[in-house]
Amino acid sequence: MNPADARPEDTEEGAAAETPDLEDPRAVLSVLEADQIVAAKQRTRFGRRELSAGVRVLLWGMRVYVVIMLVLVVISAIRVIHGTR
């Protein structure tokens, strides 16, 4: 493990405790990452990214693809059910 990743419970004293007292906020904060706490996640968001022209074309292309394909699926299934294929 990278030493930078070491946590308080990785120390001899921290690990000695059989079960942590999770009513103690320090015990909870010592094992979770800062952006893992529910309140922290509610406070911060990953903001909108700038969508380049290429990305917009890709996403629209995918959308058109799905709509066309869904129509074809319905046509195909109706043909199978009515035995017209």
Next chain:
Amino acid sequence: MKQRPINPSSSSARPTTEAAADSPLAQDLAALLTHEDADRARDRWKVNRARRIERRSRAAGKLRVLWLLVGPGVLVFLGENDAPSMLSYSATGARFGIGFFIPFVVLTFAMGLVVQEMTVRLGAVTHRGHAELIFDRFGKFWGFFSLGDLVLGNFLTLVTEFIGIRAGLGFFGIRPAVAVGAALLLVFAAMTTGRYWTWERITLGLAIFNGLFVPAALLAHPNWREVGHALITWTPLPHGNGFDILMLMLADIGATVTPWMIFFQQSAVVDKGMQPRDIAAGRVDTLLGALLATLFAIATILATAPLLHHGIDASQFQAAQFAEALEPWIGRAGASLFALGIFEAGIVAAIAISTSSAYAFGEVLRTGHSLNRPIRDAWPFYSTLLGSAAAAAGLVLIPRAPLEFIVLIVNVVAVLAMPPALAFLVLLVNDREVMGDEVNTFGQNVGAIGVTVLLIVAGVGFGVATVFPHWLKF
């Protein structure tokens, strides 16, 4: 610990591995901790202790760490070995026997592995679900499109799970209303645990019964030389109506890569509390899930292969009919195992898929969305979970509901909805503002884009075959 309302802040999230205790906001956060945080901390504490044991006793510690971190990957793959998937593998074995489709199924699971590995990294680094990230990074417009695909696919798939449950238990003479009602009760019981860990272990315990198809396959006495030959040479190639072969290929692809798997595994990784240093274990978990699911899928093909050798026309078979038709060759015990396997496939998938819908809704509505929350704290999340399952279960019991139509299209719809889902996934996992150093490598991008292209080619092939059906008659 009670949750206090907090003021929304405009500050941006960023990938970090900083411990909450070391954060400048630690004091503030300490006052805002929830029951969900405490449960997640308990799970993390166990993982960290196991890591300490790992440093003293490598093998025992490694196994303990793996035991604690295994879950989302195995669940997602065994969940995707669901009722329509097992039906698809049964049809494959009954119509084409041992040949091309055995290695083809291995390939589809390899594709699934490439996709699901990315969700592990996304979840562990960002601690956010997939729907939440799409809404945050691409906005509501694209978010609702993505959510729409998920909701449509999930509902159709859930319906087919309950068809499988009804058919599987129907083999034992259990009435449809009783079978569907019992399954719904099981979904409810699993969600009321109030602990992600307990829910995960219960569902894993059920999922392992996907292995029932292995003894069913052994009772069919497959020719192992043929199996080995097929795996190496991809032969004999399937013969017959090209459109039917293409549909079966699409159904088998749809049995391994679907949008709900992306949303589910990422949210489960987050709910489990996995961190960037757990990514390696998450990969092992995902690989283990893929291997088990591949084994059980191949077992299903082998179990139904005798139908081909005995000239049984299985083209119109539904789940329970496969079990009934197999009875003369694999015995009552084998057929019962097969029917139970279909039931298990349906119930595990019903739990996983309804949970994936609930996670996505909770993330988008910004309400509590964790299995670590008690029902009273996250009732919209649990209502979505149970409501989606109940709606699908109810539809199955309505006389003359278009169930045949849904069964026919469900896996194909999954394949067709996959390229847009993969586009969002690949864009997110290459987004350095979100992923930091865990962005895709060149090789991972080659794999992910390769899978997307393959799915698009398969979809376009389906489209061409639908518009010009005579092209595939040979």
